[in-house]
Amino acid sequence: MITAFAPATIGNITCGFDVLGMCIDQPYDEVSVSFNDENRVRITKILGDNGKLPYEVEKNTASVAIISLLKHLNIKKGIDIIINKQMPFGSGLGSSAASAVAGVVAANALLGLPLKKHELLPFAIDGEAIASGSRHADNVAPCLLGGITLVRENEPLDIIELAVPEDLYVVAVHQQVQILTKEARAVIPKHFSMKESVSQMGNIAAFVAALYQNDLNLMSRSLKDVLAEPYRKALIPNYDALEKAVLYAGALSFGISGSGPTVFAFANNKNKVAQIEQMIRQVLDKTDIAYSIFSSKINKTGAEIR
Amino acid sequence: MITAFAPATIGNITCGFDVLGMCIDQPYDEVSVSFNDENRVRITKILGDNGKLPYEVEKNTASVAIISLLKHLNIKKGIDIIINKQMPFGSGLGSSAASAVAGVVAANALLGLPLKKHELLPFAIDGEAIASGSRHADNVAPCLLGGITLVRENEPLDIIELAVPEDLYVVAVHQQVQILTKEARAVIPKHFSMKESVSQMGNIAAFVAALYQNDLNLMSRSLKDVLAEPYRKALIPNYDALEKAVLYAGALSFGISGSGPTVFAFANNKNKVAQIEQMIRQVLDKTDIAYSIFSSKINKTGAEIR
Numbered sequence: 061m062i063t064a065f066a067p068a069t070i071g072n073i074t075c076g077f078d079v080l081g082m083c084i085d086q087p088y089d090e091v092s093v094s095f096n097d098e099n100r101v102r103i104t105k106i107l108g109d110n111g112k113l114p115y116e117v118e119k120n121t122a123s124v125a126i127i128s129l130l131k132h133l134n135i136k137k138g139i140d141i142i143i144n145k146q147m148p149f150g151s152g153l154g155s156s157a158a159s160a161v162a163g164v165v166a167a168n169a170l171l172g173l174p175l176k177k178h179e180l181l182p183f184a185i186d187g188e189a190i191a192s193g194s195r196h197a198d199n200v201a202p203c204l205l206g207g208i209t210l211v212r213e214n215e216p217l218d219i220i221e222l223a224v225p226e227d228l229y230v231v232a233v234h235q236q237v238q239i240l241t242k243e244a245r246a247v248i249p250k251h252f253s254m255k256e257s258v259s260q261m262g263n264i265a266a267f268v269a270a271l272y273q274n275d276l277n278l279m280s281r282s283l284k285d286v287l288a289e290p291y292r293k294a295l296i297p298n299y300d301a302l303e304k305a306v307l308y309a310g311a312l313s314f315g316i317s318g319s320g321p322t323v324f325a326f327a328n329n330k331n332k333v334a335q336i337e338q339m340i341r342q343v344l345d346k347t348d349i350a351y352s353i354f355s356s357k358i359n360k361t362g363a364e365i366r
Numbered sequence: 367m368i369t370a371f372a373p374a375t376i377g378n379i380t381c382g383f384d385v386l387g388m389c390i391d392q393p394y395d396e397v398s399v400s401f402n403d404e405n406r407v408r409i410t411k412i413l414g415d416n417g418k419l420p421y422e423v424e425k426n427t428a429s430v431a432i433i434s435l436l437k438h439l440n441i442k443k444g445i446d447i448i449i450n451k452q453m454p455f456g457s458g459l460g461s462s463a464a465s466a467v468a469g470v471v472a473a474n475a476l477l478g479l480p481l482k483k484h485e486l487l488p489f490a491i492d493g494e495a496i497a498s499g500s501r502h503a504d505n506v507a508p509c510l511l512g513g514i515t516l517v518r519e520n521e522p523l524d525i526i527e528l529a530v531p532e533d534l535y536v537v538a539v540h541q542q543v544q545i546l547t548k549e550a551r552a553v554i555p556k557h558f559s560m561k562e563s564v565s566q567m568g569n570i571a572a573f574v575a576a577l578y579q580n581d582l583n584l585m586s587r588s589l590k591d592v593l594a595e596p597y598r599k600a601l602i603p604n605y606d607a608l609e610k611a612v613l614y615a616g617a618l619s620f621g622i623s624g625s626g627p628t629v630f631a632f633a634n635n636k637n638k639v640a641q642i643e644q645m646i647r648q649v650l651d652k653t654d655i656a657y658s659i660f661s662s663k664i665n666k667t668g669a670e671i672r
Binding site: 080 | 384
């Protein structure tokens with residue numbers, strides 16, 4: 061039996077709606093696979109999902125991804141899948157991407173590594189598409205590859221692995237409320253002015269330059285969004301209070317992870333991380349909402365067998 | 367008397383509408399300055415403009431830029447200005463930016479270099495705004511500083527100097543027809559879909575990554591525009607024929623310089639440059655339109671005293 065771990069990812073990274081994503085250390089999903097004698101793919105156990113995930117292999121992101129991989133390789137072996145779901149649903153942390161990625165990474169290892177890691181991308185996307193309804197790589201790519209990734213184009217797929225500044229920390233906070241991606245998409249306007257598009261282009265271009273120049277000050281200035289965050293933040297409890305608190309604590313930025321409700325801050329050292337965590341607790345301990353904080357550097361490894 | 371040379375610039379660079387710009391070697395404007403005893407700024411001669419440029423100092427980009435600089439420095443000396451206009455008007459090569467930049471660079475030198483080069487930017491922008499009607503740095507910045515520049519924000523001004531790949535050549539071709547920026551702006555839609563904005567973000571982010579990774583293949587893939595070029599190309603004679611010809615000759619890309627009519631191609635070596643030039647001549651020699659071709663590497667120096 062082989063087990064793969066696939067970590068959480070933060071899509072959009074504020075200035076890169078639908079194109080940027082990055083990998084953090086926690087939380088993560090685990091998928092274990094082993095051969096069976098049945099000549100078919102089965103899900104034998106799902107843990108940690110409170111009964112929410114389907115056992116039907118054509119409906120589950122992990123099994124769909126694995127079946128897609130097997131089909132591509134023209135391998136007819138049967139595989140049993142155990143999913144240990146450790147990531148919250150609808151959290152904006154790339155939960156469905158993580159299960160799909162863990163599935164293909166585990167299966168590829170079980171099969172003796174016929175494909176390189178980056179070659180697994182299309183099959184993980186197939187899996188994630190079952191949950192999200194469309195083929196997108198903005199969470200799947202950083203989950204699989206680690207680091208900060210750019211999806212230049214989805215069809216044909218064109219993924220660029222960007223530079224990762226060494227002294228960059230991420231503090232993510234997940235409040236236990238659920239926001240469906242569908243709902244988060246519905247609040248965004250259908251059209252944007254040239255001024256808004258130009259502002260967004262200036263910021264994402266500056267963000268990429270900041271990564272390569274290792275210029276965290278420029279990064280801080282460019283982490284702005286006019287397309288989605290002004291509309292989505294109303295869906296997230298305590299957004300304004302958290303933003304004020306983490307910026308006061310010295311965060312480089314504050315924004316929404318994917319479609320939320322997870323929000324995240326960048327920081328340039330460990331002390332700042334501790335101060336930001338403390339400020340978040342001060343804000344949220346006054347409320348009735350349960351929450352988790354996940355702090356790490358950017359995870360450069362992505363999904364792996366452990 | 368001190369003379370400054372300010373070269374042509376290619377605004378937008380296809381994937382960066384209103385935010386990207388780059389400097390090439392030719393053509394350029396010259397502005398010469400000397401002290402006078404009149405305690406005021408005068409334009410004493412304008413060459414090469416066919417009588418089109420105003421002698422009134424409050425209406426001419428070069429003198430407006432110089433007056434703005436003098437005001438900032440609180441210097442009351444009189445300066446005589448000679449403008450040698452070598453760049454075509456309404457060409458999409460940053461002609462008005464070049465005169466403004468040459469003006470402040472010459473005046474700053476005449477005054478004993480009180481400001482560093484990049485500090486001259488706001489005054490050159492003041493000058494260019496007289497011609498264009500709004501404060502924009504997308505031509506002024508690369509003309510002054512050289513290289514490839516990104517305007518992250520105009521107010522407050524935030525300019526980033528991007529990496530310049532060593533083996534990158536530009537072939538620009540100016541057909542002698544005039545397109546007013548106003549007219550070129552009018553054909554662009556007022557609103558864009560999220561899909562269009564996202565496509566543009568993916569491409570400009572990839573373009574910036576390509577510059578730093580020195581990846582000309584990625585650069586070629588990312589030089590696409592959905593905001594302006596699909597609408598503006600109808601204003602430019604022989605656009606489709608030129609595009610087909612230069613791509614056939616091995617160009618990395620083809621697009622509009624600023625608001626046109628100048629178009630440009632990127633190439634990755636000198637042989638390609640010669641082939642591209644030949645193909646352009648084959649297309650345009652069949653027409654009645656006079657044209658000029660300007661080929662060089664990206665000019666990393668920008669405006670200078672010679």
